[in-house]
Every structure is written in C-alpha cells, then in structure tokens.
Amino acid sequence: MSDENDNQRIRKPLGLKRSVDAGEVKQTFSHGRTNKVVVEVKRRRVLGKPVSEPAAPPPPPTPPVAAKPAPAPRPARPVPVGETPQERVRRLQLEAEEERLRLAEEARKREEAEAREREEEERRRAEENRRAEEEAARHAAEAAALPAGEEVVEAPETAETETTAPALRSDTMPAARRFTPVERPEPRRPEIKGKKKEEKRAAPIDAGKDNRRSGKLTVTRALNEDEGRRARSLAALKRAREKERRLQGGGVSKPREKQVRDVVVPEAITVQELANRMAEKGADLVKALFNMGMMVTVNQTIDQDTAELLVEEFGHNITRVSESDVDIDTSEDTDPEETLRPRPPVVTIMGHVDHGKTSLLDALRGTDVAKGEAGGITQHIGAYQITTKDNSKITFLDTPGHAAFTEMRMRGANVTDIVVLVVAGDDGLMPQTIEAINHTKAAGVPMIVAITKSDKPEYNPQKIRERLLEHEVIVEAMSGEVQDVELSAKTGAGLDKLIEAINLQAELLELKARPDRPAEATVIEAKLDKGRGPVATVLVRRGTLKRGDNFVVGTQSGRVRAIIDDKGQQLKEAGPSMPVEVLGLGGVPSAGDLLTVVENEQRAREVAKYRQEKATEKRTALAPTNFDTMFNNLASNVIEYPVVVKADVQGSVEAIVNALHALSNDEIKVRVLNAGVGAITESDVLLAAASKAPIIGFNVRPNAKARDLVKRDGVRMMYYDVIYHLTEEVAKEMAGELGPERIETVVGRAEVKQVFPAGKKDKAAGLLVLEGAIRKGLFARLTRADVIVSATKIASLRRFKDDVDEVRAGLECGVVLEDTNDIKPGDMLEVFSVEERERTL
Structure with a gap:
C-alpha cells in the first residue's frame, strides 16, 4: 500500500x-x-x-464575460374595441415596425x-x-x-x-x-557598417517535435x-540553392550544355525564321551578321549559304532543302489500287458559238441558263452535276465557244474525262469547232459528237460526218470508233441516247478515285464576290474536300469556310468529280490552278509565300532590266494603247486580255495596265487618270467613290457585256475607223424597293428615285452589287396609277422593264440616254 x-x-x-x-x-x-x-x-x-x-504571484485570471440575458419581449398592446380589419392591419404594421x-x-x-x-x-x-x-x-x-x-x-x-x-x-x-x-x-565587438549584429537565439522549445502540422506561431x-521568414521569395530560394551548389562543388556552377539542333534551311529564309528554327535570339543572329559585314534586320531574307554560316557558327547542324521540298508536287503521288472507288464521269461540252451547247445542257438539267447569259452566249465556264434515271451521276462543264475563250476551252479539256463536241446540223464545222477538236486530241480525251438542231429543215447530219473526216474524226456511222448522236435540245429528242453514250464511254474508261484522302481539286472559275469575298468554282479530282480544311491554291492559301453545290445548297464535304463553290480563300486564284489540302495553316502559308516569291521573280525577269532597253522602247515608233480591264470573273479577264493582245500589230499595241476581278474601284480610276487610259468594264460597274473620281478626273469608261462587242470597239479605235461616237449620259439612278407581278409574265419594280430623273423609253441598266444583271429599256413608267413620262429625285414610281424579269429588292437601276456623234481623235 x-x-x-x-x-x-x-x-x-x-x-x-x-x-x-x-x-x-x-x-x-x-x-x-x-x-x-x-x-x-x-x-x-x-x-x-x-x-x-x-x-x-501569477496574474489574476480574466473574468469571463457574462452573457447578457436576451431582451424580454415587449408586452402586447390592448386591442381597441370596435376596430375594423383595415385599422387592425395598419395597427399590426405599426407595431411590427416599432418592434423592429x-x-x-x-x-x-x-x-x-x-x-x-x-x-x-x-x-x-x-x-x-x-x-x-x-x-x-x-x-x-x-x-x-x-x-x-x-x-x-x-x-x-x-x-x-x-x-x-x-x-x-x-x-x-x-x-x-x-x-x-x-x-x-x-566581449562586444565593434559593429561593421552595413551589417547587422548577429544575435544569439534561444533554441526552440519544440525543436525535437514534428511540427509539419503545426500552424501556430510562437x-x-x-x-x-x-x-523567422515565413515565406521566402522564389529569387531567395534560387540564390540559396545556388550557394549550396557552389559550396558543394567548390566553385561556380557549370553552365548548362547547349542543345545541338538539326536546322532545316530552304533556299531563302528570313533571319527571324532561322532564329526560331535554331532556338536562338534574333538579335544574336543580327549581331553575328553584323560582324560578318552584313547590315540586315530580323525580317530580311538571306540566302542558303549565309544561313549555313550562321547555323555552323552557333554550333547547330544544317539540313538543306530544295525548291521541290518547299513546294507541293502531287504528280508522282499515286493511290494504291485497292483504295480506289468508282466516281462519276466529268463531261465537257465544247463547240462553236451559238451551236446549242448551253441549250443542250439546259435540256439535260431541266433548267434555263442560256437566258441568263448576255447576248445568249456563254461567257463563264459553268459546272453542274445531274442525276440520271438509273441514279447515276454525271458532271457537266459548259465552256464558251467564242474565239477569245481559247484558254477556258483548253482548261475544260484538261480536267475532263469525256468531251461532247456539239455541232449544229444546219451550220457545219466552224473555227471554234476545229479548235475544240484540236484541244481534245491534245488532251487525249475520248470524244462524243452531238449533232444538234435536228428539228430544223436545213438539218444535214451526213454532211457533218463527212466534214469531220477532214480532221481525222471518224464516227461509228463511217466505220470509226467515235460515237455520234443526233438530237434536238428544243424538242428533247435524242437526249436519252446521249446519256447512254456517255455511260457506255465511262464504263470503258473505268473511272476511279480514292475518296479517303486529302482533297485535290482544279479551279474551273474564280471571282470576287462583294458579300462573300473570293469565290472559286472547283472540280474535285480525288479525295474529299471538307469544311474546315486548310488548303493552298496557286499563290493563295485559305481555309474552307463553306462548300456550295450548283443548286446553291451548302454541303459539309464534296467527293471526287463533284463541282462546288469554295469560300474562304485569301485572294482570287487563277483559273486552272490546283487546289491542294495540306495538314495545317502554317504549311499552307509557307507554300503560298514561296509561290508568290517565285511569281514576283518571274515578273521581274520579264520587266526591262536596264535603261538601254527602256530607252529603246521609248524611241520605237510603236504606239501604245493603254487600258485598264475589270471583269466579273477570272476567266473573262484572261479572255479579254488575250483578245486585246491579239489586236496588236507592228504599229500599235495594247498595253494592259491592270487586269482584275470585281467592281471598278478608286485605285483603278486613279491609275487610268494618271495614264490617260480608258477603263474597260466587263459586266461590272464602279462603286460610289469611284464614280465621284470618274466625274472629277474625266476618266473614260467603256462598259461591255459581250466580248466581241468589246474587241470590235477597241479594234475600231486602234485602227482609227471608229465611226460615230456613242456617248452615254446618265439621266438618273433609282433603287428597287419592292417587286410585284404585272400581267401574266412581267414583273414591275417599285423604285425610289435617288438622283436625276427616270424617263420613259430611255435605256437602263439593272445592277446588283455593282455587277450588271441586265441591260434593258423602260417600257412603262407609272406614278401611283397614272402613266407619266418622267419621275424626279425623291419620288417613288413603278416601272416595267423590257426583256427581263430578274429583279430583286435592293437592285440599282441606272437610266441613261445614248447620243451618237462623229468621233474626234
């Protein structure tokens, strides 16, 4: 115990x-x-x-604070006798407010x-x-x-x-x-200035404890x-670690080893791009070049040899690449046989002007395109896809037949599988028919002869077959291999036979393409749309073009923003042999360029930039290189006829420039100062005014600012919608055989506000007159986004329900136009008078 x-x-x-x-x-x-x-x-x-x-004695403990008792509730007031419900509610509200x-x-x-x-x-x-x-x-x-x-x-x-x-x-x-x-x-030592005196610190009470979870500060x-320092800065930690490394290693820490890189250097590269590939500073490269005696900036381009010196000086390895490594070459890129799938045939309709090519295509499509072309002739290359009765698809390309559109026909022959040669049975073989035969033979494409206008009394198909023998085209009726079909686009006779002939030829060709690969397409036509930007009509050759793909086409790059078919429907993707419109280009490409889908946007920009540099070098090489050549050109007696050309599509620009150059001879030649796509702009007017050259507008009009500059500078404007009218007029001016001068005077401009039917077929347009006056019987142009839709006359002019001869600015009126029903709200109507007088040079 x-x-x-x-x-x-x-x-x-x-x-x-x-x-x-x-x-x-x-x-x-x-x-x-x-x-x-x-x-x-x-x-x-x-x-x-x-x-x-x-x-x-220890300090007295702090007395705890006594909790205050809750306040006693206030006694309720006595309820008055005879109180109404309203008074009771008011009294209760007052009591609640007082209590609060x-x-x-x-x-x-x-x-x-x-x-x-x-x-x-x-x-x-x-x-x-x-x-x-x-x-x-x-x-x-x-x-x-x-x-x-x-x-x-x-x-x-x-x-x-x-x-x-x-x-x-x-x-x-x-x-x-x-x-x-x-x-x-x-003993105390004297303090050294600038340093704090070290003080002895007592050992912590909890020195031997695990204080990782301790949050209190004693x-x-x-x-x-x-x-003492509860949170050290990152710089202080770095300094402490560097000091530890110096103490352990016995000296200054060793510098980090430089990483040696394999640098890919093309034939020309900017200093900044080379610095990025070497992972070096651009300023260091500029300094090294300065020491070599070269004054450059980071954005300046250097050649491959200079880049090699820089790469070796900085201790990296160089890998040279040639032009073929930078550019995209798909000529040797073939798809394996097991990946190929059948594709629709691409058929190009070729022939002479007014032989019924577009009418035949209209009959096949069941649409009406011919009336939309100025003068009834095709001046744009159209691409359409139809579905036959047996649910098979055929892609048709409609090429112009005029002599100026040689390149467009050649382009159509190069991208096609089958050529349908349209020959009018009452007219026979014409120059463009023979040219189309030559293009077809050069491209090595099979041909089908379609002898049209079988409904006319002058129809003689046997004569056509005999004439084809002169050009080594032997049809089956003459014991040859070329199929021939007699048909009429007006009555529809023979269309089924043509479809059968196309399908038979397609089966013999065994057309196949690989759909599951990056797309490749050929630009059929390109233009600059005011609302949509650069638009290209392309024909997909192989692969599948998808929305969002990065691509390079000619000297332009872009990203597919939208894919639109020939019926105006938006698609998510387009397979082989399909003609579509592509939106999302950086600029207007040239017709015939190859569109290639690449892996990313950087690659597309790189290829486009390389091609632009090559195109600039080519233009520079063609320009006069020395003063002697320039003075020789000035001393020659050749007269220059300068012009500025603007058209609605790229193919028309090419055709007009080629047609104008064909008019040149030893005494006078055409000098095209600028040729572009889209509406006439201020820069075109300034260029024409400085060179005293006329502006040729083909299916385009100037915008508002350009019109003001035209009036101010007195620039001559020449508007056309049919190419042979243009060539004839320019030829007359160049030869001096001009005849009377046709002067157009704009009388007034109006905006279409509303469209409503007038009679069985016609349409009437409700106008608001903006400038001048609208007069009955004058010539008029209907424009949509500064592009001419139709040239017509004012057939009827009404103010309310009364027929009038003239309506001035600020008033509304209704008009009926001759020969056109293609009117939409927002269109502009330009009314002008035509005066013919003798031309003075």
Missing part, C-alpha cells in the same frame, strides 16, 4: 520551488491567433545559504458594449506584453553584466523536471538544487533565425 502511495506521489508534476520567477503572458497575432508564453527569470548563484524568495426598430437599437447597444470590452481586452494584453518585454530585457541585461565564473540558474524543462524530481527527493542532501552552467559572454519561432 505504501508503494502505491509512493508511485502516486511520484506521478505528480514536480518542480523547484522558488528557483525562478515565472509568469504567463498572452500574446495576440494577426488573423485572431493567440499564444500563451511562459516567462522565466534566471537568478544568480548566491554563495552561502540560499535565501528563498517568494515567487511572483427596438430590436435594432438593442443590437446596436450590444455591439457597442462588446466593442468597448474588446478594446479593454486589447489594452490589457498590450500592457502585459510590454511588462513581459521589459522584464525579459532587464534579466538579459543582468545576465550580460555578470562577472566571470558566475553561473545562472536555468529553468528546467518539463521533461527534465519529471525525470530529475524523484532523484532530488530520494537524495539525502537537504535543499539540493540543480544549476546549469551558462556560457561566458563574449515567440520562439518568431525570433528563430531559420524559421
């Missing part, structure tokens, strides 16, 4: 009485954190009998009382902290002033007390105390040198 009492006595926390003066200080920190710190005072050792001093105000006032008073209590608590804590700091400073000063050999009693830790206390009790020596020797204070930790 006595052993158990002894054990219980030993388990009690023991300590040395009156060995030190201890006190407890409560500290406050930011974010509401508090900490209690025990302040211990060490005493000097006294020789002789120790005199016990009374321990300092009373509660708010009581809450405000409570908050003020709590704030005062918090301030008193803060003041009390601050006073305790100040006293503790003064006491600690006083004891530190006493310890520093001790003479040599003196020792100060050290406060025992809790763990030490528990282990040493039983030994002290069991020891026979009375009043024995433990003293810890204190290091002798070193005084010891706050004063500790290693843990």
Whole structure:
C-alpha cells in the first residue's frame, strides 16, 4: 500500500520551488491567433545559504464575460374595441415596425458594449506584453553584466523536471538544487557598417517535435533565425540553392550544355525564321551578321549559304532543302489500287458559238441558263452535276465557244474525262469547232459528237460526218470508233441516247478515285464576290474536300469556310468529280490552278509565300532590266494603247486580255495596265487618270467613290457585256475607223424597293428615285452589287396609277422593264440616254 502511495506521489508534476520567477503572458497575432508564453527569470548563484524568495504571484485570471440575458419581449398592446380589419392591419404594421426598430437599437447597444470590452481586452494584453518585454530585457541585461565564473540558474524543462524530481527527493542532501552552467559572454565587438549584429537565439522549445502540422506561431519561432521568414521569395530560394551548389562543388556552377539542333534551311529564309528554327535570339543572329559585314534586320531574307554560316557558327547542324521540298508536287503521288472507288464521269461540252451547247445542257438539267447569259452566249465556264434515271451521276462543264475563250476551252479539256463536241446540223464545222477538236486530241480525251438542231429543215447530219473526216474524226456511222448522236435540245429528242453514250464511254474508261484522302481539286472559275469575298468554282479530282480544311491554291492559301453545290445548297464535304463553290480563300486564284489540302495553316502559308516569291521573280525577269532597253522602247515608233480591264470573273479577264493582245500589230499595241476581278474601284480610276487610259468594264460597274473620281478626273469608261462587242470597239479605235461616237449620259439612278407581278409574265419594280430623273423609253441598266444583271429599256413608267413620262429625285414610281424579269429588292437601276456623234481623235 505504501508503494502505491509512493508511485502516486511520484506521478505528480514536480518542480523547484522558488528557483525562478515565472509568469504567463498572452500574446495576440494577426488573423485572431493567440499564444500563451511562459516567462522565466534566471537568478544568480548566491554563495552561502540560499535565501528563498517568494515567487511572483501569477496574474489574476480574466473574468469571463457574462452573457447578457436576451431582451424580454415587449408586452402586447390592448386591442381597441370596435376596430375594423383595415385599422387592425395598419395597427399590426405599426407595431411590427416599432418592434423592429427596438430590436435594432438593442443590437446596436450590444455591439457597442462588446466593442468597448474588446478594446479593454486589447489594452490589457498590450500592457502585459510590454511588462513581459521589459522584464525579459532587464534579466538579459543582468545576465550580460555578470562577472566571470558566475553561473545562472536555468529553468528546467518539463521533461527534465519529471525525470530529475524523484532523484532530488530520494537524495539525502537537504535543499539540493540543480544549476546549469551558462556560457561566458563574449566581449562586444565593434559593429561593421552595413551589417547587422548577429544575435544569439534561444533554441526552440519544440525543436525535437514534428511540427509539419503545426500552424501556430510562437515567440520562439518568431525570433528563430531559420524559421523567422515565413515565406521566402522564389529569387531567395534560387540564390540559396545556388550557394549550396557552389559550396558543394567548390566553385561556380557549370553552365548548362547547349542543345545541338538539326536546322532545316530552304533556299531563302528570313533571319527571324532561322532564329526560331535554331532556338536562338534574333538579335544574336543580327549581331553575328553584323560582324560578318552584313547590315540586315530580323525580317530580311538571306540566302542558303549565309544561313549555313550562321547555323555552323552557333554550333547547330544544317539540313538543306530544295525548291521541290518547299513546294507541293502531287504528280508522282499515286493511290494504291485497292483504295480506289468508282466516281462519276466529268463531261465537257465544247463547240462553236451559238451551236446549242448551253441549250443542250439546259435540256439535260431541266433548267434555263442560256437566258441568263448576255447576248445568249456563254461567257463563264459553268459546272453542274445531274442525276440520271438509273441514279447515276454525271458532271457537266459548259465552256464558251467564242474565239477569245481559247484558254477556258483548253482548261475544260484538261480536267475532263469525256468531251461532247456539239455541232449544229444546219451550220457545219466552224473555227471554234476545229479548235475544240484540236484541244481534245491534245488532251487525249475520248470524244462524243452531238449533232444538234435536228428539228430544223436545213438539218444535214451526213454532211457533218463527212466534214469531220477532214480532221481525222471518224464516227461509228463511217466505220470509226467515235460515237455520234443526233438530237434536238428544243424538242428533247435524242437526249436519252446521249446519256447512254456517255455511260457506255465511262464504263470503258473505268473511272476511279480514292475518296479517303486529302482533297485535290482544279479551279474551273474564280471571282470576287462583294458579300462573300473570293469565290472559286472547283472540280474535285480525288479525295474529299471538307469544311474546315486548310488548303493552298496557286499563290493563295485559305481555309474552307463553306462548300456550295450548283443548286446553291451548302454541303459539309464534296467527293471526287463533284463541282462546288469554295469560300474562304485569301485572294482570287487563277483559273486552272490546283487546289491542294495540306495538314495545317502554317504549311499552307509557307507554300503560298514561296509561290508568290517565285511569281514576283518571274515578273521581274520579264520587266526591262536596264535603261538601254527602256530607252529603246521609248524611241520605237510603236504606239501604245493603254487600258485598264475589270471583269466579273477570272476567266473573262484572261479572255479579254488575250483578245486585246491579239489586236496588236507592228504599229500599235495594247498595253494592259491592270487586269482584275470585281467592281471598278478608286485605285483603278486613279491609275487610268494618271495614264490617260480608258477603263474597260466587263459586266461590272464602279462603286460610289469611284464614280465621284470618274466625274472629277474625266476618266473614260467603256462598259461591255459581250466580248466581241468589246474587241470590235477597241479594234475600231486602234485602227482609227471608229465611226460615230456613242456617248452615254446618265439621266438618273433609282433603287428597287419592292417587286410585284404585272400581267401574266412581267414583273414591275417599285423604285425610289435617288438622283436625276427616270424617263420613259430611255435605256437602263439593272445592277446588283455593282455587277450588271441586265441591260434593258423602260417600257412603262407609272406614278401611283397614272402613266407619266418622267419621275424626279425623291419620288417613288413603278416601272416595267423590257426583256427581263430578274429583279430583286435592293437592285440599282441606272437610266441613261445614248447620243451618237462623229468621233474626234
């Protein structure tokens, strides 16, 4: 029993009485954190009998703040006698408002009382902290002033007390105390300017503990040198690690090894692009070139040899690439036989002008396209796809038959599988018919002869077959291999036989293409649309063209924004042998260019930029290279006839430029200053005014700003919608045989606001007159987005329900136009008078 009492006595926390003066200080920190710190005072050792001093009484505990009782609810008011429901509601509202105000006032008073209590608590804590700091400073000063050999009693830790206390009790020596020797204070050294004096820090109380989860900040930790900085900056950490590396390695850290790269260098590259491929700074490359004696900028192009010197100087490996590596060459890219799938045939209809090519295609399509062409002749290359009765598809290309459109016919022959040669049975073989035969033979394409206009009395197919023998075209009726079909586009006779002949020829050819690959297409036609931008009509040769594909076509690059078929429907993709319109080009390409889909936009830009540089070099090579050549041209007696050509599509531009050049001879030649696609702009007018050249507009009109410049500078405008009218007029001017001059004077302009039927077939247009006046019987042009839709006359002019001869600006009227019903709201009507007079040169 006595052993158990002894054990219980030993388990009690023991300590040395009156060995030190201890006190407890409560500290406050930011974010509401508090900490209690025990302040211990060490005493000097006294020789002789120790005199016990009374321990300092601990500070009185803070009395807890008594919770205030909740306010008693207010007694309800007596209900008045005879109160109506309205008065009762009003009374209850007043009582609720008074109760709310009373509660708010009581809450405000409570908050003020709590704030005062918090301030008193803060003041009390601050006073305790100040006293503790003064006491600690006083004891530190006493310890520093001790003479040599003196020792100060050290406060025992809790763990030490528990282990040493039983030994002290069991020891026979009375009043024995433990003293810890204190290091002798070193003499003070003079402070070095610019450096702070190092202070001795006490070891942390919780030095041996795992304080990873400890979030409290103690005084010891706050004063500790290693843990004093709670968050070190990234730069400080880097400096510390670099210092450790220097101490471990015994010197400055080794520089990182330079990475050697394989740099692909084309024949010409900019300094910045070369720097990007080498992963170097552009300024460093410019500096190296400066040391070589070359003054360049980062955007300047250098040749392959200079780039090789730079790459070797910076320690990289060079890989040279040739032009074929930069450009895309698909001539040797063949698809495996097992990946090929059947595709529809591409049929081109060729022949002489007015032999019924477009009418035949209209009969096949069941549409009416011929009336939409100016003068009834095709001047654009059209691409259509039809579905036959057996659900097979055939793609048709309609080419112009006029002599000026030679290149367009040649292009049609090169991209086609089968050529249908249209010959009028009452007219016979004409120059463009013979030219189409030559193009077909040059392209190595099979031919089908369609002898049209079988409904006319002058029809003589046998004569056509005999004439074809002169050009080595032997039809089956003459024991040859070329199929011939007699038909009439007007009555529809023989159309089924033509479809059968096309299908038979397609089966013999076994037309196949691989659909699951990046698309390749040929540009049939290209134009600049005012609302949609550059638009290209393409024929997909192989692969599948999808929306979102990156492509390069000629010197232009782009991304497929929309795919539209010949019926105006938007598609997500287009397969082989399908003619579609593509939107999303960076510029208007040339007809006949090859569209190739590439892997990304960067590759497309790279190829397009390379092709543009090559085209610029080619133009520069053709230009006069020295002053002698220029003076020789000036000294020659050849008269130049300068013109500016603008047309609606790229094919028409090519045809007009070629036709004008064909008019040149040894005495006079045409000089085309600029030829482009789209409406006539201010830059075209300024160029024509500076060169005193006329502007030839083919199916286009000037915009508003260009019209003002035309009036101001007096530039001569020549508008045409049929190409042989253009060539005849220019030929007359060049030869001096001009006849009477046809002068057009614009009388007025109006905007179509509404279209409504007038009679069985005609349409009437409701107009708002913008400029001048509209007169009955004058010539008129209907334009849509500055492109001429039709040239006509004003057949009828009405103001309300009355027929009038003239309607002036600001008024509304209704007109009926001759020979046209293609009117839409938003179109512009330009009315002009024509005056013929003798031309003066």
